[in-house]
Amino acid sequence: MSSQHNLLQSKQFKCSVSSVLNKDVKQHGKTFMFDGLEDTAWYSDQGLPQNINIVFNEPLESLDLSTCQLKIKFQGGFVGSVMTVSLDDSSSQNVYKKCFYPDDINDMQIFTLDAESNGKKLENVKKLSIVFEQSSDFFGRIIIYHLELLA
Template identity: 85%
Template sequence: MHTITKKKEKQSNMSELQNIFQNKQFKCSVSSVLNKDVKQYGKPFMFDGLEDTAWYSDQGLPQSINIVFNEPLESLNLSLCQLKIKFQGGFVGNVMTVSLDDINSQNIYKKSFYPDDINDLQTFTLDANTNGKSLGNVRKLSIVFEKSSDFFGRIIIYSLELMT
């Protein structure tokens, strides 16, 4: 696993959603990297904020991204929580399952989403009929891409954000 650390930024307005990957430390692992070329296509490129870098998976399904937070998220309000992903059109995980696990590795949330095969930033709200429910002690976020718009099962992601 590779540790990715972002500096804590000042929160200018508490009413605005913040990208949790910018102010929390976490470890990210992915199922594969194209030709094992992590310097050109590795997982850190999903979080670097640059428009011309991306994580490229190798071929085959399923593909996955696993994020383990160094410290558990104490309270995650699912009605406000959004997963934002920018795919490369033609290489979209068009069936994906998002899961959250607690500090005891117990699954506490699971929902499937169906991204469009487009290049634009897509937003997925993790509400799942929670009626404002908050989850405590979230330790792990998993995203599994069960299908791809690419015939060979490749996925390309330019940016990944978890807004809370």
């Protein structure tokens, strides 16, 4: 089995988020999820749902669902406690959708997209969407320090 690498470092993409705390993108913007620094993060504003959309410049040729993993480091107390991950292909057809339940902790959490898929591969994935339907924060805020897509 080949070693995994972070597609969000090796592939070009555009990212959009539902909100940024106080619209202060210089301190709390989406780019901080990908900078690798421990003390920077994306802070959403209040309200639910919150979402992250990543559109790859070039479609991903093949994703093995049994080994593909989403790694997220939240700020405890500001965790997306119900999270739906979906993938769309280059024709905007949804080809994958699954709900996950992150723990309310500060540690890196790993979500294997579909460990039971026995090597099922998705072709031409163009978009990754993460929707947070619930938050551990009363006001619905989400804070993410790191986001990776390993394949």
